[in-house]
Amino acid sequence: MLSDDSEDLSRGQKVGFQLQPVEQLTLRGDLHDSMSDAPLPGNSTTTSGAAFSAESHLPTNSVLTLGVNSDRTTIDVPSGLETQTNAYDAQIKQPIGQLPLSAILKGHYEGTSDDGASATSLPSLEQSLIWKPLQDTTLQMGLRQQQYQEYPGVDHQLNEALFADWSQNVVDDVSWHSYAEVLNSHGLLDQAPAAPIASGSNGTAQASTPGSNANPTSSLPVSIDDQTLTFSTGPSFKLEKDISASVEYSDRWDRNPTPGGTGEEQRVSVSLKGTF
Numbered sequence: 001m002l003s004d005d006s007e008d009l010s011r012g013q014k015v016g017f018q019l020q021p022v023e024q025l026t027l028r029g030d031l032h033d034s035m036s037d038a039p040l041p042g043n044s045t046t047t048s049g050a051a052f053s054a055e056s057h058l059p060t061n062s063v064l065t066l067g068v069n070s071d072r073t074t075i076d077v078p079s080g081l082e083t084q085t086n087a088y089d090a091q092i093k094q095p096i097g098q099l100p101l102s103a104i105l106k107g108h109y110e111g112t113s114d115d116g117a118s119a120t121s122l123p124s125l126e127q128s129l130i131w132k133p134l135q136d137t138t139l140q141m142g143l144r145q146q147q148y149q150e151y152p153g154v155d156h157q158l159n160e161a162l163f164a165d166w167s168q169n170v171v172d173d174v175s176w177h178s179y180a181e182v183l184n185s186h187g188l189l190d191q192a193p194a195a196p197i198a199s200g201s202n203g204t205a206q207a208s209t210p211g212s213n214a215n216p217t218s219s220l221p222v223s224i225d226d227q228t229l230t231f232s233t234g235p236s237f238k239l240e241k242d243i244s245a246s247v248e249y250s251d252r253w254d255r256n257p258t259p260g261g262t263g264e265e266q267r268v269s270v271s272l273k274g275t276f
Helices: none
Strands: 004-022 025-037 045-057 063-075 082-095 101-114 120-134 137-147 156-170 173-190 223-240 243-256 264-274
Touching: none
Parallel strands: 004 264
Antiparallel strands: 004 025, 025 045, 045 063, 063 082, 082 101, 101 120, 120 137, 137 156, 156 173, 173 223, 223 243, 243 264
């Protein structure tokens, strides 16, 4: 039985540039904005921002990428609340011999501030292997670690996720993506991130606060020890040059759900994206 059927329609536009002053260095940047029409009872949002990245090919055949992205999101309701998000990325990709295999080390730091609320930060580190057994097939497997703000006086805690991300180009304009993740959450209930660690480049893990079977009304922070399994799969279609659509089925199982919640959630989502 499906617990939630949702449809997310988004529209956006982007103006960007790419510059290659020397063969080993590529610079990219863009100005972008988008609007998302969320299904009720969710709120539609408008996001605008800018991004810049630099990519360099090193003598060891590795590729180093540095990037920064800044976004401001406004909720389209009378309150007009705004969220400012600044993200910084660093990645190094190293081919392994003559095999169709590469090792990737990726770091990400994201700072978010909301109107009337204190700023939060979520640094993460990812180590993975990418294997291309066929020209149109890619498999990525690895470990992703995310550190969230801890209660004063308590040691740093980590979310850790083992993930596998598979993609295949079925025909020219149709591809299929599948994503699986085992997420372990350890820490404090009032400091747990608002969403699980972001999934790989193809998957879309469902957002849900890690749960706890402890008393949530306690005046002190409540320890949590939770594990969730997420699986998603579905096709993507390129309808026109700048218009694409996707259909995704996802299943999320929570070992320790929040009070009143369910241990399993299934979802079917349809999205349409375009750039004009």
